[in-house]
Amino acid sequence: MTTRHLLADDDLTPHEQSGVLDLAQRLKAERHARQPLAGPQAVALIFDKPTLRTQLSFAAGVAELGGHPVSVDGALAQIGTRESVADVARVVGRQVSAIVWRTHGQDRLEELAAHVDVPVVNALTDEYHPCQLLADLLTIREHKGGTTGRTLAYVGDGANNMAHSYLLACATAGMHVRIGTPGSHQPDGEILARARTIAAGQGGSVRITDDPVGAVTGADVVATDTWVSMGKEGEKGDRTGETSPFAPFAVTRELLGHAAGDAIVLHCLPAYRGLEIEAEVIDGDQSVVWDEAENRLHAQKALLTFLLTASS
Ligand code: NVA
Secondary structure (H helix, E strand, C coil): CCCCCECCHHHCCHHHHHHHHHHHHHHHHCCCCCCCCCCCCEEEEEECCCCCHHHHHHHHHHHHCCCEEEEEEHHHHCECCCECHHHHHHHHCCCCCEEEEECCCHHHHHHHHHCCCCCEEECCCCCCCHHHHHHHHHHHHHHHCCCCCCEEEEECCCCCHHHHHHHHHHHHCCCEEEEECCHHHCCCHHHHHHHHHHHHHHCCEEEEECCHHHHHCCCCEEEECCCCCCCCHHHHHHHHCCCCCCHHHCECHHHHCCCCCCCEEEECCCCCECCCECHHHHCCCCECHHHHHHHHHHHHHHHHHHHHHHHC
């Protein structure tokens, strides 16, 4: 038996990613038709970090697929301290059909996946947020008619999970990805190398720059994320204060003015108006963040369907 996981964005080939997005579009169009997964399907949703969208969209999505979501509070489970990740994996993997886990280090997720034979889905780690990217790509398809050849500029913290996932998932989708970030917050070198290799094979490209205007000029999509990711709260003063290295990368009306006239704006949320994004931008005509948030549901239903089918 093969078990398929989504631990990082490039666990899906370009063909598979495109198939998941096709299915997501179909499930969205047929939202109220029954689309059951085969057999009874309990899915564990485990959260070691705060969540709103992810817990809700997975719970609703599993229910819409006819399955049963089981939420586990990571603070109670204390995975890795009360018992080892491997022992938790051996127990949980025998109770449910899939495991969705939001946690800290990617190594924890990989260890869990190594000890189960049901699909494991990365619901955000310090390194990646691949479910968000499936929703973002679905949103780009809807508003831009496709992903191939489109340019996405992500500006802000270039060393966080969203930057890494934009690099990998957009390269997989044949896009030109630009990351505008200060020299002090560069993406991980190994992830960047993977993204460049994927982009070369898909006709896309990857560019890292410390020039915010250069990053967004002519872009079809402008994306940003909080400057204070979960786990970085101790650096909040440096990251958001007057001398924040991210300040020039804030998505203001002025910066957005350098993008294509019909550019769309993405933000995975939660958003901090007046920091990484101006209120007039996120609440303005070019913002599609509410479609993006809704698309978590459709993209994840398609992903679970794909992983469970491909694993059996
Ligand atoms: N980079 C953010 C994403 C939140 C969805 C974080 O990790 O907190």
